Amino acid sequence: LADDSNLVIGGDRVRHGIARREFGATGVAVSEVGFGAWGIGGGYGGVDRTESLKALATAEELGCNFVDTAMVYGDSEQVLGQFLKGRRSKWFVATKYSGQSPGMTATIEKQLQALHTDAVDLYQLHWYPRGQDEHLLDELERLKQAGKARFIGISLSSAIDMRDALARPPIDAFQIPFSLLEPEPFLACLGMLTRNRKGIVIRSALHKGFLTGKYKSDAVFPDADDQRHKLTHARIAAIVNQVERFRFLEHDAGSMAGAAARYPLSFSPVSTVVLGTKTEQQARSNYGEVPGTLSSAAIERIRVLQLKLGLRGAAWRRWTTRIRLAMQGTA
Numbered sequence: 357l358a359d360d361s362n363l364v365i366g367g368d369r370v371r372h373g374i375a376r377r378e379f380g381a382t383g384v385a386v387s388e389v390g391f392g393a394w395g396i397g398g399g400y401g402g403v404d405r406t407e408s409l410k411a412l413a414t415a416e417e418l419g420c421n422f423v424d425t426a427m428v429y430g431d432s433e434q435v436l437g438q439f440l441k442g443r444r445s446k447w448f449v450a451t452k453y454s455g456q457s458p459g460m461t462a463t464i465e466k467q468l469q470a471l472h473t474d475a476v477d478l479y480q481l482h483w484y485p486r487g488q489d490e491h492l493l494d495e496l497e498r499l500k501q502a503g504k505a506r507f508i509g510i511s512l513s514s515a516i517d518m519r520d521a522l523a524r525p526p527i528d529a530f531q532i533p534f535s536l537l538e539p540e541p542f543l544a545c546l547g548m549l550t551r552n553r554k555g556i557v558i559r560s561a562l563h564k565g566f567l568t569g570k571y572k573s574d575a576v577f578p579d580a581d582d583q584r585h586k587l588t589h590a591r592i593a594a595i596v597n598q599v600e601r602f603r604f605l606e607h608d609a610g611s612m613a614g615a616a617a618r619y620p621l622s623f624s625p626v627s628t629v630v631l632g633t634k635t636e637q638q639a640r641s642n643y644g645e646v647p648g649t650l651s652s653a654a655i656e657r658i659r660v661l662q663l664k665l666g667l668r669g670a671a672w673r674r675w676t677t678r679i680r681l682a683m684q685g686t687a
């Protein structure tokens with residue numbers, strides 16, 4: 357699985373440290389740390405396009421080959437399209453359908469144009485479709501058959517979503533939130549995810565940047581376009597206080613950001629952890645510092661702390677037990 361070849365960057369011999377992992381049963385290997393492209397579209401406030409392009413180029417130099425975007429991430433697809441000219445084959449490009457009219461087929465055509473490509477590697481539904489939306493799963497499959505997307509996936513938010521999505525065999529991949537501060541629903545579904553070979557894309561591992569440990573409890577986000585702008589002072593202080601409880605991880609991982617990336621990578625069903633990256637400096641940190649995994653002692657200490665902080669709720673446990681029993685046909 358690991359691809360430990362050496363690259364020469366800027367005249368210096370730099371170890372190409374990003375390991376590759378199998379992307380489910382697709383036969384494709386992706387870098388275990390991927391590029392989250394919401395930020396370069398402005399999701400975390402104003403960005404400079406030159407800087408965004410440098411961030412992407414740096415990620416590529418350091419061995420990243422997976423990028424995740426969406427049409428609703430501002431001009432992220434346009435920036436990415438500009439970057440991908442002449443280097444499309446080096447990247448595994450994932451984007452999403454977020455419900456735009458006049459429908460999925462017309463929307464993906466626009467996205468392919470923006471991305472300067474004939475097909476994306478992964479086309480994902482931005483949510484699990486139920487009721488009137490269910491036909492979207494068939495449309496997704498048709499796009500794959502038509503060659504517009506090599507693989508198809510769904511971005512999920514709950515254990516129920518995961519259970520239902522796993523019952524749809526043609527789906528190649530899932531995107532799931534998972535971090536030190538948000539261990540569920542991923543961990544509640546770990547058994548199911550281990551048994552089924554799907555490409556697993558982990559999002560929000562840095563918890564909107566807070567898990568890098570750089571924010572203090574009095575942090576403010578003045579840019580109205582920054583999704584953190586609406587967080588109350590009390591909420592920010594609560595998040596930062598929780599992050600501080602995980603500081604002990606810095607010792608082993610070298611940095612909080614490194615520990616936050618290593619945490620999901622410590623679980624084998626995970627294919628790639630997409631870290632939101634806006635600048636060249638962030639790219640050097642996110643793709644240059646080899647993540648690896650955390651020790652089992654650290655994972656256990658995290659588990660205990662998550663329980664103490666109420667991040668793994670009793671309600672969740674009851675609910676997932678019900679799901680497990682239902683799957684076993686005993687409830």
Ligand SMILES: NC(=O)c1ccc[n+]([C@@H]2O[C@H](COP(=O)([O-])OP(=O)(O)OC[C@H]3O[C@@H](n4cnc5c(N)ncnc54)[C@H](OP(=O)(O)O)[C@@H]3O)[C@@H](O)[C@H]2O)c1
Nearest residue numbers: 392393394395400424511559560562563564565631632641
């Ligand atoms: N429903 C969905 O499908 C969904 C939802 C959310 C995200 N996603 C995907 O997941 C990706 C990752 O999530 P995300 O972008 O929301 O957030 P994230 O990865 O949790 O955090 C990203 C933010 O952290 C800060 N940061 C990143 N690397 C850093 C470093 N090395 N040092 C210091 N600060 C750093 C940057 O913001 P600042 O510098 O401004 O602090 C960056 O914008 C997205 O880009 C998107 O592709 C999908």
